[in-house]
Amino acid sequence: MTESDAQTSEERRDSGTAVIEFIFASIVLLIPVVYLMLAVSQLQAASYATTSSAISASRIAARDADPSERRAHQVADMHFTDFGLTGVPVTIDYSCSGVCGQAGSLITARVETKVSLPGFPLLFGSKYSPHITLRASHTDVVATAGEG
Numbered sequence: 001m002t003e004s005d006a007q008t009s010e011e012r013r014d015s016g017t018a019v020i021e022f023i024f025a026s027i028v029l030l031i032p033v034v035y036l037m038l039a040v041s042q043l044q045a046a047s048y049a050t051t052s053s054a055i056s057a058s059r060i061a062a063r064d065a066d067p068s069e070r071r072a073h074q075v076a077d078m079h080f081t082d083f084g085l086t087g088v089p090v091t092i093d094y095s096c097s098g099v100c101g102q103a104g105s106l107i108t109a110r111v112e113t114k115v116s117l118p119g120f121p122l123l124f125g126s127k128y129s130p131h132i133t134l135r136a137s138h139t140d141v142v143a144t145a146g147e148g
Contacts, residue, residue, distance in 0.1 A: 038118045045083040046115040046134055052079040054136040057092050057109035062140035088113050108139040
């Protein structure tokens with residue numbers, strides 16, 4: 001067997017492996033990148049929804065002498081639905097500097113939510129799924145009686 005025949009035989013054994021290696025490498029690299037993009041986008045959406053809910057809750061409390069937690073939760077649910085997140089647990093707490101409901105006092109709304117990473121509720125169940133806790137707060141001035 002000559003040297004050129006050995007080289008041709010070697011080339012035939014390696015032919016086509018570049019395609020297989022490219023496909024395998026693409027899959028190994030593509031799946032984690034796609035998952036990372038999904039997780040980051042879900043967390044960003046939850047962050048926006050949490051911040052929007054805190055702003056809305058403080059505005060509701062600042063303009064209403066008797067802030068309704070039910071109304072604040074309805075608005076928070078609307079914000080989370082707008083960002084594509086449903087069934088996310090949301091807690092809303094209020095605190096006041098001075099007398100609550102008195103014109104000119106400050107009211108702060110704190111919103112906390114727990115967001116599961118994509119795919120984990122299917123593996124562990126929604127109760128035991130790992131999650132990330134997001135918090136946002138917003139302070140607003142209670143409106144005077146004439147500003148309504």
